[in-house]
Amino acid sequence: MSEPAPALHWTHEGQARSARWHSESRAAPPRRVVEALDNSFSADAAYRLACEGTALLWCGDFQNARQLLQALARRVERRPRKAPAPAASPAEAFHLHRQAQAQRARVLAMLLIPLQADYGIALRRAPDVRAACTEAYGPAGAEGFVVSLRELLGLVGAHEWRKKGVEIAALGARIHPHYGVFSPVRGEYVQLVADAPLPSQALAFDIGVGTGVLSAVLARRGVQRVLATDQDPRALACARENLARLGLGERVQVLEADLFPEGRAPLVVCNPPWVPARPSSPIEHAVYDEGSRMLRGFLGGLAAHLAPGGEGWLILSDLAEHLGLRTRDELLGWIEAAGLTVKGRLDARPQHPKAADASDPLHAARAAEVTSLWRLAAR
Structure with a gap:
């Protein structure tokens, strides 16, 4: 018997909500989730929430969500004011690089998008990602779920690579x-x-x-x-x-x-x-x-x-x-x-x-x- 799919929980206008959660990296669903509309948060505020482990479930314009993800990426990649100490060895440099990659992935994965049962996105200016999702996830099921926008864009990019070769x-x-x-x-x-x-x-x-x-x-x-x-x-x-x-x-x-x-x-x-x-x-x-x-x-x-x-x-x-x-x-x-x-x-x-x-x-x-x-x- 297969294990039940993990669930994501949040509150909408004082009412408890939940949805299935999916992560290709098998990451656990974020413990804290808040709904986000256009201009709900500044990019700096969204970045602080993401670093603290609070996910943003996007309910606004899809293209604005993409812009916010880009803004989060710029903040992750900012160089620290004080240069870090040089690595003692190539192996240490590699492990520090992997840690930085993992931290970047965790922060950027905090911007979430709901998918409908047929892999459609019920957001303004949302693209049709159904073919890309079907290729990656298999045939659509009976209910929708929530994924990170970063993962979803990766699916779309892979779909284009697959077509182009x-x-x-x-x-x-x-x-x-x-x-x-x-x-x-x-x-x-x-x-x-x-x-x-x-x-x-x-x-x-x-x-x-x-x-x-x-x-x-x-x-x-x-x-x-x-x-x-x-x-x-x-x-x-x-x-x-x-x-x-x-x-x-x-x-x-x-x-x-x-x-x-x-x-x-x-x-x-x-x-x-x-x-x-x-x-x-x-x-x-x-x-x-x-x-x-x-x-x-x-x-x-x-x-x-x-x-x-x-x-x-x-x-x-x-x-x-x-x-x-x-x-x-x-x-x-x-x-x-x-x-x-x-x-x-x-x-x-x-x-x-x-x-x-x-x-x-x-x-x-x-x-x-x-x-x-x-x-x-x-x-």
């Missing part, structure tokens, strides 16, 4: 990411898979398929059969849709599995999350992997799933090493303990804008980052 040079085609599935905007890791010498074109496993981009690259390179796995229902649906759109649905079979499918293959590919830290939302599972669970699981099971003479391709950034969250010796130790040897490695420098952004608090680590395709074999 991301151009993948190695494919000469677009990949269309679904909400909650990490977009392949960093082309260097895709290009590494496109360039590495194939040990075989008979069969490949793609562990953690995501959008399906690496399976598509392998199939386009001539691999006759690809078995792709993932545990996330959104990723499974996204990969199947992308591969069908590219005409590769018959050559790539997408399976729900924790890491490996049954059997062995001459090529096993995995692009695990790169940073060993706790994810705070579903989309972050593609970047953060607490305790390097997926990385260590892939390495630990790889030898048992490689055909004789086969290769495992581990696509991994060394950002965690530059942040002091994992050492190269640890990685090499896990490879050796798994009964694997390194046959070779292809490296690529990142091309994303943050690598050149000197104002980014993690700039030094990002500027030094290298993404590698490790060619591994069983000893």
Whole structure:
């Protein structure tokens, strides 16, 4: 029996009200909620309430709510009058950055929007978000609920990304990411898979398929059969849709599995999350992997799933090493303990804008980052 949905409680003209609460990050509903109309609060007053943990349930003009959210974001991002003490280490800088991100997310999540049962918004100048909500939440239910405006705008942005798609040079085609599935905007890791010498074109496993981009690259390179796995229902649906759109649905079979499918293959590919830290939302599972669970699981099971003479391709950034969250010796130790040897490695420098952004608090680590395709074999 499923647990009842959490509820949000507030008062309207002296009467107790409640509604279902939904949060993709699984945040608990705010304990204190006040209704807010246009000009009910100044941006400074709204910011103080949000910092204190009081949520604003918006009942006015939708576009005014968007403007207030922008005003709250500007206040969150104001530099303190006194510069903070420099971090003692890259790891401390990373943890302080994550704390600041979490605090920003908590404050901005305090502006709430009610959704009707069909995902409509009964506010003036509200956009039609029903398609975006259906893609993210699934078919509409029997009752409405309340979400943060920040989450709702994220759904709308993901809906636009899904329609437009991301151009993948190695494919000469677009990949269309679904909400909650990490977009392949960093082309260097895709290009590494496109360039590495194939040990075989008979069969490949793609562990953690995501959008399906690496399976598509392998199939386009001539691999006759690809078995792709993932545990996330959104990723499974996204990969199947992308591969069908590219005409590769018959050559790539997408399976729900924790890491490996049954059997062995001459090529096993995995692009695990790169940073060993706790994810705070579903989309972050593609970047953060607490305790390097997926990385260590892939390495630990790889030898048992490689055909004789086969290769495992581990696509991994060394950002965690530059942040002091994992050492190269640890990685090499896990490879050796798994009964694997390194046959070779292809490296690529990142091309994303943050690598050149000197104002980014993690700039030094990002500027030094290298993404590698490790060619591994069983000893």
